[in-house]
Amino acid sequence: MDGAQASGNNDNDDRPRWRGERLGIPRSGSGSVAGPGRRLAAFLVDIALASLVSWAFTAPAPPGNWSVLAWFVITVLPVTLFGATPGMVLLRIWVARLDGGAMVGPWRAVVRAALTFLLIPAAIWNFDGRAWHDRLTGTVVLNR
Incomplete structure (x- = not known):
């Protein structure tokens, strides 16, 4: 084997070192990209809450x-x-907007919910920790 990998050199210096680095998001702590475990747990809590609310009425x-x-x-x-x-x-x-807007707004929230309902767009992530529904709406999920 020859080339950069064989010599131990990595010429791919443009690869981000952490999720959100390319977006200017800190590596850890408040304001960092939320991990998949916390996002999944929040989704499951919301499903359970929705089931309880609907059961209360039916x-x-x-x-x-x-x-x-x-x-x-x-x-x-x-x-x-x-x-x-x-x-x-x-x-x-x-959920935060990447353009710095104060509110996510209705169209972004509706698109995110509709794509989350389909599951696949919410399950395919890029290196920045953003799924399709985040990328299409210009949003990112961050830690508090």
């Missing part, structure tokens, strides 16, 4: 598709206004 019958509507509302409204779902607040993460 009991004793199973909530059925009402839990999807409850999840959509629990996801879109708080992210639009505050940048975080109840699960995100619990896990101390939030």
